[in-house]
Amino acid sequence: MSYELIQNNQYNIGHICTKQQCEAGRGKKTAMRWFSPRLERSDYTFSDLEGSSNRFANLLKGLGIAKGEVLFTFLPKSTEQIVAFLGSLKVECITGTLFSNFGEDSLLDRLGDSAARLVVTRKSLYRKIERIRDQLPALRTIILTDVAADLSADVLSWPHLMADASETFAVPVTTADTPSVLHYTSGSTGKPKGVLHRHGSVLQQSHTASEVLGLGEDDLFWCTADQGWVTGTSYGIIGPWSLGVTQLHYSGGYDAGHWLDLLQRERVTVWYTAPTALRMLMREEQELYQGLDLNHLKQIFSVGEPLNPEVIIWSRSCLDKEIYDTWFQTETGAIMIANRPGVPIRPGSMGTALPGIEPGILADDGTELPAGSQGNLCLKAGWDSMFITYLNNDSAYRSKFRDGWYYTGDMAWQDRDGYYWFLGRSDDVINTSGHLVSPFEVESALLELPEIAESGVIGVPDELLFEKVIAFVHIDAGIEFTAELELKIRLHIANRLSSVAIPQEVLQLERLPKNKSGKIMRRVLKARYLGLDAGDISTLEE
Numbered sequence: 001m002s003y004e005l006i007q008n009n010q011y012n013i014g015h016i017c018t019k020q021q022c023e024a025g026r027g028k029k030t031a032m033r034w035f036s037p038r039l040e041r042s043d044y045t046f047s048d049l050e051g052s053s054n055r056f057a058n059l060l061k062g063l064g065i066a067k068g069e070v071l072f073t074f075l076p077k078s079t080e081q082i083v084a085f086l087g088s089l090k091v092e093c094i095t096g097t098l099f100s101n102f103g104e105d106s107l108l109d110r111l112g113d114s115a116a117r118l119v120v121t122r123k124s125l126y127r128k129i130e131r132i133r134d135q136l137p138a139l140r141t142i143i144l145t146d147v148a149a150d151l152s153a154d155v156l157s158w159p160h161l162m163a164d165a166s167e168t169f170a171v172p173v174t175t176a177d178t179p180s181v182l183h184y185t186s187g188s189t190g191k192p193k194g195v196l197h198r199h200g201s202v203l204q205q206s207h208t209a210s211e212v213l214g215l216g217e218d219d220l221f222w223c224t225a226d227q228g229w230v231t232g233t234s235y236g237i238i239g240p241w242s243l244g245v246t247q248l249h250y251s252g253g254y255d256a257g258h259w260l261d262l263l264q265r266e267r268v269t270v271w272y273t274a275p276t277a278l279r280m281l282m283r284e285e286q287e288l289y290q291g292l293d294l295n296h297l298k299q300i301f302s303v304g305e306p307l308n309p310e311v312i313i314w315s316r317s318c319l320d321k322e323i324y325d326t327w328f329q330t331e332t333g334a335i336m337i338a339n340r341p342g343v344p345i346r347p348g349s350m351g352t353a354l355p356g357i358e359p360g361i362l363a364d365d366g367t368e369l370p371a372g373s374q375g376n377l378c379l380k381a382g383w384d385s386m387f388i389t390y391l392n393n394d395s396a397y398r399s400k401f402r403d404g405w406y407y408t409g410d411m412a413w414q415d416r417d418g419y420y421w422f423l424g425r426s427d428d429v430i431n432t433s434g435h436l437v438s439p440f441e442v443e444s445a446l447l448e449l450p451e452i453a454e455s456g457v458i459g460v461p462d463e464l465l466f467e468k469v470i471a472f473v474h475i476d477a478g479i480e481f482t483a484e485l486e487l488k489i490r491l492h493i494a495n496r497l498s499s500v501a502i503p504q505e506v507l508q509l510e511r512l513p514k515n516k517s518g519k520i521m522r523r524v525l526k527a528r529y530l531g532l533d534a535g536d537i538s539t540l541e542e
Contacts, residue, residue, distance in 0.1 A: 011200050021241065033248045066093075071094075194391030270299045300321050324340050359420065410423075443455045474511065
């Protein structure tokens with residue numbers, strides 16, 4: 001971009017995304033095109049975001065909320081969530097986002113562990129907090145976005161507070177290491193862990209928004225992720241607005257007709273979405289794509305789970321577009337490994353490491369493995385958006401690092417040309433008869449069959465094989481799950497992968513468990529199959 005990102009040692013994310021854009025001459029530029037589920041449009045300039053986030057920062061100061069204190073938004077996709085996120089960062093609060101479908105136990109875990117002082121929510125969701133409030137001694141203020149007047153001395157009205165707050169706020173000079181964003185991971189077992197980031201993460205988020213997503217001054221960018229996910233904050237708020245890029249935000253859920261209408265009518269130039277959403281679009285009736293004009297759409301990127309090769313092939317034939325898969329985690333804060341324009345795509349690959357990012361494939365004993373070897377995907381510690389701790393769980397944080405390497409918990413291998421290939425989480429990869437089988441590779445092979453709409457693959461203990469492969473499939477409407485289809489599945493896996501990867505059981509499900517980003521929850525499938533506790537399922541789709 002034509003301006004320096006960090007000015008006068010000011011790393012404050014809220015300041016960079018609003019006032020700094022105004023100072024760069026973008027005050028009157030549209031920062032956000034907001035669409036309701038019915039496609040009603042409202043535009044907000046960078047000056048609008050600056051004023052409204054300043055109002056929120058001032059009302060926090062008026063309530064006595066100070067630097068380092070924790071607050072959360074507990075909202076569906078809404079403009080208030082974005083304003084609260086930016087404004088609280090200006091006050092140097094630790095700012096978290098909670099999914100609107102969380103139940104009481106999930107809220108208690110997160111609000112209790114973080115000792116949150118304030119929550120912004122709406123009246124219908126407040127009831128959940130009200131029922132657990134006596135177990136949250138640190139929570140002193142709740143702000144409701146959809147009530148005109150205060151309900152009590154500590155349950156306050158957003159419109160009333162915002163109307164009385166000033167649009168002028170002096171953001172303190174914020175160091176790179178000042179804590180910023182808090183996202184809780186949903187662990188396989190035990191309690192969720194609070195992943196804490198710092199304001200200096202904006203360097204990596206801005207850099208990758210520019211160099212990977214290719215965002216520039218004249219782009220219209222659409223990231224479909226909910227702000228409850230790290231993608232929704234890193235690339236639905238921070239990265240694009242640090243560059244002064246206009247964003248489209250749609251507050252509805254998946255709707256193929258609405259999505260394609262927005263892409264075409266609004267002339268979106270860069271689109272960032274999830275593989276599950278792309279697979280759903282792939283399954284839509286082809287008549288939906290007749291006459292669709294996406295000539296203005298320069299790039300499509302995906303994130304959240306590995307991108308199946310057949311989706312890339314479909315997009316090339318149906319949309320005449322490449323899809324570039326990207327890899328990062330809540331803990332990494334920004335993209336680390338990616339496919340991107342200028343680097344040839346190898347379908348099924350995670351892509352190559354970004355400049356300045358040093359991945360490695362390590363054995364369990366820490367030995368670096370050569371190309372072609374399967375092992376732990378690790379990153380050399382020290383990148384700008386690296387998380388700084390698990391809140392109140394420093395021992396778990398330290399356990400993720402060894403000899404200068406961050407252990408991601410993913411299994412992968414690197415080919416001789418520097419492309420990385422995802423195998424699964426370290427507890428997902430299946431060891432059957434002494435052979436390692438990637439559940440993702442089996443799932444991708446299953447999705448090549450026209451009868452199968454969704455697939456999930458797990459490994460379970462077996463006396464003979466050590467672990468056996470179990471496949472769960474959701475069959476397309478109108479297709480019957482027969483012995484002949486099961487045989488076809490087994491033969492396809494044998495021919496496509498190997499006889500070792502053939503599922504010992506193929507089970508039909510009406511619905512596969514997925515989280516809110518659309519990722520198949522293998523641990524839930526495994527727990528249900530074995531009759532065990534599935535752990536935290538608060539992010540599961542309803």
